[in-house]
Amino acid sequence: MLWLLGVIVFLSTGGEPVRAVESLQQQTKTIIGKVIDEKGNPIPGATITIEGTTRGVMADVDGVFEIDKVPTNSNLVISFVGQESATMSVANTSDWTVVLKNKVNELDAVTVVAFGRQKKESVLSSITTIKPAELKMPSSNFTAGLAGKVAGLISYQSSGEPGSDNASFFIRGITTFGSDAKKDPLILIDGIELSASDLSRLNTDDIASFSIMKDAAATSLYGARGANGVILVTTKEGREGKAVLNVRYETSLSSPTHSISLADPVTYMKMHNEAVRTRNPLGQLPYSQQKITLLTD
Numbered sequence: 342m343l344w345l346l347g348v349i350v351f352l353s354t355g356g357e358p359v360r361a362v363e364s365l366q367q368q369t370k371t372i373i374g375k376v377i378d379e380k381g382n383p384i385p386g387a388t389i390t391i392e393g394t395t396r397g398v399m400a401d402v403d404g405v406f407e408i409d410k411v412p413t414n415s416n417l418v419i420s421f422v423g424q425e426s427a428t429m430s431v432a433n434t435s436d437w438t439v440v441l442k443n444k445v446n447e448l449d450a451v452t453v454v455a456f457g458r459q460k461k462e463s464v465l466s467s468i469t470t471i472k473p474a475e476l477k478m479p480s481s482n483f484t485a486g487l488a489g490k491v492a493g494l495i496s497y498q499s500s501g502e503p504g505s506d507n508a509s510f511f512i513r514g515i516t517t518f519g520s521d522a523k524k525d526p527l528i529l530i531d532g533i534e535l536s537a538s539d540l541s542r543l544n545t546d547d548i549a550s551f552s553i554m555k556d557a558a559a560t561s562l563y564g565a566r567g568a569n570g571v572i573l574v575t576t577k578e579g580r581e582g583k584a585v586l587n588v589r590y591e592t593s594l595s596s597p598t599h600s601i602s603l604a605d606p607v608t609y610m611k612m613h614n615e616a617v618r619t620r621n622p623l624g625q626l627p628y629s630q631q632k633i634t635l636l637t638d
Contacts, residue, residue, distance in 0.1 A: 371409040374437025376400045376419055384421050384441060392416040392428065469493070471551045477589075484508040484541040493555050507541045512555050512570030526553075526570035527563055543574070546589060550575045607636050 376387040383404025390397030391408075392415060400406045411417070413432050420426040424441035469491050476483075476490075484507055488496035496510035512526050528540050554562075554571040563571055604612065610628040617624050 368414075369410045369412055370431065371407065372411050372417070372431065372437055373405070373407045374439060376404045376406065376421070376439045376441060378424070379440060379442055384424070387419060387421040387424075387439075387441070390418050390420075392418050469553045469555065471553075473545065473548045473551065476545045476548060476551060478545070482506050482508070482541050483543050483545060484510065484537060491553055494553065507537055509537075512553065526572050527567050528572045528574070530574045531576055540572070540574070543576075546587065547576045548574060549577045607633060610636075 376384045385402045387400040389406050398406050398408045411431055415431050417429050419439045425444055494512055496508045498508045528535050552573040610633050614626045
């Protein structure tokens with residue numbers, strides 16, 4: 342038997358080769374590439390693994406990766422949170438500039454935080470994000486419809502009078518019981534602090550994202566003003582492309598379930614006088630007998 346470096350040759354009695362096995366160095370290769378998104382921006386932290394194994398690397402801050410000893414008959418799987426995974430053949434690929442597409446079902450799963458936007462999966466604090474479509478309601482007051490839509494948000498109305506029907510709400514209870522203390526959460530619309538009245542008149546069709554921060558993360562990002570929670574609202578902005586017109590029409594019809602019988606003027610004045618006399622026998626009657634007799638005749 343004759344041994345060669347990297348090659349094993351078995352010789353028969355007649356000196357003819359029976360079997361040859363290629364060296365492992367010829368079956369593997371080193372791959373250097375780059376991971377970008379659809380806009381050409383690098384994706385740092387993208388994961389590149391050999392399909393069917395646990396071997397892999399991560400892309401650096403420039404989206405560049407390098408992985409060695411990759412079998413030529415294997416596939417590389419490139420993935421990142423919020424992007425569609427790509428599977429590429431090592432043998433049939435020469436250009437390793439990998440473009441990952443956005444996942445359509447995760448485009449709305451974006452949470453607005455103090456310094457920008459993050460994928461919902463990467464947020465560790467207690468933040469509730471509501472889709473704008475779920476905020477549409479047949480009401481002119483936006484705050485009146487928040488009750489029951491957000492866990493931990495308590496909303497109530499003290500009056501139904503038009504113009505004074507704003508709902509009062511607080512997040513995860515009240516932090517102080519002082520009469521003059523600040524109990525309502527911090528409301529930021531496009532990064533500007535506004536009041537609950539401004540929020541109540543906001544058109545739901547203008548909302549792009551709606552998030553509520555409910556734990557200590559709100560205090561760490563916004564200070565003591567965020568101790569009662571933070572409501573973050575981002576409105577829609579213009580986009581490049583064709584003009585799009587959206588129309589939403591709502592109508593309602595109301596009718597009383599029971600008609601109330603009303604007293605005539607004379608009976609009303611007599612009953613009013615009787616009610617005053619019952620409470621205060623010496624009180625002045627609102628309607629004189631002369632006025633009642635005048636209407637009777």
